[in-house]
Amino acid sequence: MSAIKQSLYYGVGIVMMKGVSLLMMPYVTGHLPTKEYGSLEVLILLADIGTILVGFGLIDAMYRYVGSSEGKKRQLLIANCFSLSLIAAVMGGVIVWLIMPWLLLYIPAKVEVYQVVLIAIPTLLDGLIAIPLTLMRMQSLAKWFCIFNVIKAIVQALLIVIMLEHGLGIDGVLIASTASSILMLVFLLKFQWQQMGRLGYLGYSLPLLKFGGPIVISGIGMFAVTGLDKWILADKVNVEALAVYAISAKFALILSLLMQPFCLWWFPNRIKILQQDNGTQQCAEKAILGCNLIVFLAFSMLLTVPSFIYLCLPSDYYLAAKLSVALILVSAIKNLSELMNLGCFSGESSQKQMWIQCLCAVIAVVGYYFLIPLYGVWAAVAVLGSVYSMRLVLFYCVSQSLEPLPYKHAYWIKTLCICSMAYLFHSVISTMFSTWMVFISGGVISIFTIILLVYLNTFPNLRSQLTGKFTSLNFRYITNFRKV
Structure with a gap:
């Protein structure tokens, strides 16, 4: 298949x-x-x-x-x-x-x-x-x-x-x-x-647990980043604030959900592909393709999710529309860091990832504990965004030191620039529309944007793949996918 x-x-x-x-x-x-x-x-x-x-x-x-x-x-x-x-x-x-x-x-x-x-x-x-x-x-x-x-x-x-x-x-x-x-x-x-x-x-329990142990510790560290904020909100503010924040976080989770078709294929196969001939090039290309998808999907959600919340949820949850914008950006940073982290999984141990996660956890815990009681849900958003940004930088640097990959960052940067301009355009015209029209126009602009991105070849070789010109030079992605 x-x-x-x-x-x-x-x-x-x-x-x-x-x-x-x-x-x-x-x-x-x-x-x-x-x-x-x-x-x-x-x-x-x-x-x-x-x-x-x-x-x-x-x-x-x-x-x-x-x-x-x-x-x-x-x-x-x-x-x-x-x-x-x-x-x-x-x-x-x-x-x-x-x-x-x-x-x-x-x-x-x-x-x-x-x-x-x-x-x-x-x-x-x-x-x-x-x-x-x-x-x-x-x-x-x-x-x-x-x-x-x-x-x-x-x-x-x-x-x-x-x-x-x-x-x-x-x-x-x-x-x-x-x-x-x-x-x-x-x-x-x-x-x-x-x-x-x-x-x-x-x-085989010893090697399995030796590899999995740091993953568990990393997971606990990430729970401190993505779970302790909700716990402190419920404890220091109230469960109503937690409910609104949790709704926003669930909408932001849609980005990860939309990325799953790609990630569910990619994550189990990336080590195998890395060990093949020209494996580093293939892994770099697929990671950048994933980054492009994240940027576009986050942009599409920013255009549609806030208006959807206003249309479909009770008025008690309207603050979630504003929170969701920030949390979608945070989710994009989180997903980018996971795609840029192949090197931490290429060896016999995952300890370097564990230490990065633990450092992020410590900073998050301190930020949540001192800031959430003072500034509520927005403090949680600010701490979460700062920690995930630091995590992205650390994962990228450590991963490249362990397994250097020839990334072509120009692709996702071009996608980011085009999506940013389209978002600004939507923000201007949305002031003239009703909530329903804001939601519909967001979907329409998303469709036109992906067509433009494919036409400009921002997604590497995707336009050529769709037009059926199968050459080994221009169709590296489709060829590699079919070989797997």
Whole structure:
């Protein structure tokens, strides 16, 4: 299956897997007051940190070791990863139960024991679900990846509607998440067993955990950057402020969601491609292509998301329209840094990434602690933007020192300039239109802008690919994609 066709399947699958909460946001916010929505976000924060801990960094370790192995060794590595994930899930469940009184005491919102249990179940199962889904991506089984995620998403969405219509509030959302995760795992177990053939093998645990350990620490550091802001907002301001900020952050998350078709293909294959002939050139080209996509998608969202919030969400969330503009830019910086970070994954250890993440975490924690009580949600946005900008610079410099890649930055800079001028034009004309017309004009300008970018060859070779002139010089991207 070609890389482009895989990306289409991944696009549908990831939108359904991660996009349920985004697609249903107008419906959910219409059924939950801001205080209840804020309490739900606090529980989701617990799930975020739990997912990092029980994941053990095994997905990144699979990219590194399973992707380059074959035969019996590959099968044993997969069995080892799944066994470690199962152990982590069981241990995590025991730990959650033991610290339940402490959690209820310090969670900055009023929640019940059963609500913590309901959020813990899908969190603990996430690591087990992620392993077979990752194997599908590594084996180019994009169609099956899509099917499984569509089934889970449909079940979850239907359950949320049924539960909310019966007045169950946040309990209904939690029950829907738990039920859909259990169903997903049941569906995936047969495929997982075919890949490993046995359970309980732990012979490769040391290298897996050695590689994954720094990833876990990095993940905790990034939680301090992207999760602690919400926690402090709920604790030092109020859960209503958290609800508005969380809505803005979810809209900004759409950028990462839109990038997933590209990233789901690229991230599992980048080490393999790097090791090929002319691998550094191929990796540099694909990373710059990804940067171009990020810049254009962020521009399109800036033109449409604020007016969409005004049109579709209750008035209590209108501040999110302004916050979303800043957080979309922050999300663009975050995604750029991840594309510019290949060198940190090319060796036997990910410690350099860990130290960068920890440094960012320390700065973020200090900024949040001192500034959020004084300036509220805008302080969180300012700290987040500053930290991610520093992270981008550090990742780029360290990655280039470890694995120098011949990036051609002129492509994404040209895209940025064109998109900036189009955004300024839209800002001027939007003062003359109604909210509906602002939303529609934003979409129209986005379409004309992408046509202009392709015509000007800002996306490398994309215009030539679309016009069908397949030469080895002008069509490097399409040729490389078809070879993979």
